[in-house]
Amino acid sequence: MTMLIRTSLGVAAFLSASPVLAQTCSFSMSDMNFGFVNLASGSAVDSTATLNVSCSNPLSLALSVRICPNINAGSGGQSGGIRRMLQGSNSLNYQLYQNAGRTTSWGSAEIAALGSPPAIDLALPLLSNSTTRTVYGRILGSQASATRGLYLSSFAGAETRFNYASYTLLAPSCASMNDNPTQVAFNVTAAVEPTCIVTAQPINFGGHGVLNTIVDATGSISLTCTTNLAYSIALNGGLSNSPPASRQMVLAGSSITYGLYRDLARSNVWGSGTGQIATGTGTGTLQTLAVYGRVPVQSTPAPGIYSDTVVVTVSY
Missing domain, CATH: 2.60.40.1090 (Fimbrial-type adhesion domain)
Structure with missing residues (x-):
């Protein structure tokens, strides 16, 4: 007797996807040092700091990345949207700005009173790209009564939150972006000289x-x-x-x-x-x-x- 036995042989193919490497960004910020300042005349005093941005795109895709550099009040705190440096119980009012005319505050999506952060859009047609931005500072005028000595505000830990995300056509809004939170530390200092x-x-x-x-x-x-x-x-x-x-x-x-x-x-x-x-x-x-x-x-x-x-x- 001849028996015909039929069965099935399963053939499976397993296709493993190569890992998709997303854009990555790194940041550094120089300290803002106003140096020795003479406030007796009541005039404002200006200084600057530099933000360095470097992003990589391992897949070499024609994408862009939006960076939202949120800068909060600092360890000196704020008063009515004005940042402060402190020397013990003494304070010195100052502000950070996006432009050289010092008319647009550099703020944070976390603290509305400080203003908004400037959106930085960086094209990544190659493996990497980088840029710099100037942060403009001003010790506000009419502070001749400030006590002499060293004043400081530290932007360590949660005092900064830099977010970034890639996009193709429509850039995400800094008001709602929470991607890739990065903390970037720097200090703001001034020494009020006796005058x-x-x-x-x-x-x-x-x-x-x-x-x-x-x-x-x-x-x-x-x-x-x-x-x-x-x-x-x-x-x-x-x-x-x-x-x-x-x-x-x-x-x-x-x-x-x-x-x-x-x-x-x-x-x-x-x-x-x-x-x-x-x-x-x-x-x-x-x-x-x-x-x-x-x-x-x-x-x-x-x-x-x-x-x-x-x-x-x-x-x-």
Whole structure:
């Protein structure tokens, strides 16, 4: 007997896909160092930092990548959308910007008050591509009252979140992108230097026929010094290098004796020697000190305009 046995032989093919290598990006940011800053004038101070971006495309596909560099408030925190550097309990207001005109803030999708991050689109037709972006910084003006010393805001850990994703036609929005979160550390620093800005108002004793009575007049010295900065103000002896109460206004070979004082009673002379110097402490705002002048009774010289020049020296 012949038996025919039929069966089936299964044939299977297993096709293993090669791993798809996605785009990868790396970042680095230089520190933003404002250096020593003079804030006594109330002016703003500018600086910059550089963001470096490098992306690779192992498959060499004609794709692009969008990068969303979110920069948060930093360790100094923020106030009303303005970032701060700190020195203990003292703060210094500054901001980061996308443009050299410093009109568009560089912000983060995480903190709306800081503004938005700038989208960076990078084409990847080759194996890799790279680019740089400048981050523009400004210490805001009108901060003459800032205490001297080193101020810092650190952007470590979660203070930055750089996201990136590849695309072909339509780029994803930075407002909702969470792909490939990367933290990029950098610091923002500034050193507020001790400074005084000084101006002086002339003393005019006016016109007189004879000097048979005492003539008084008042001038002033105005200065703006860094907060908590101790200073002293000395006045030299004028062109004749005379003692504080015996300075001389001159015209040709003639002179008029006069004195400068720190008090209205004209009992405390103002000079450059021990016990003759005015002292104070800066407030970061304008301070004005009166200079009291006196022409004592003396022989009247020939008619004319008599003058002297006194040098004001502020030490701090």
